[in-house]
Amino acid sequence: MIFDIHKYSKEKKVKVAVVEFTNYAMVWWERLVVERRRNRERPVSTWEELKTIMKKKYVPKHYYRELFNRLQMITRGNKSVEEY
DSSP states (O other): OHHHHHTOOHHHHHHHHHHTOOHHHHHHHHHHHHHHHHTTOOOOOSHHHHHHHHHHHHSOTTHHHHHHHHHHTOEETTEETTTO
């Protein structure tokens, strides 16, 4: 919502998001920045890149499969999602 209100650029979105990190997320971010510098990789500069890196770190591999399975099991009365 903050991004929509302020119309931040893609580069600024990364900085705004990182400011909100706390505890383990901030430690993880600082370590990531140092690792990328040490490996001579460019810094994370776009919102899409940050989201991708964070998904790899924080979303378990089985999450989407479980989410899909739960979706398939939703019912409305006696009917499945497909039937409804």
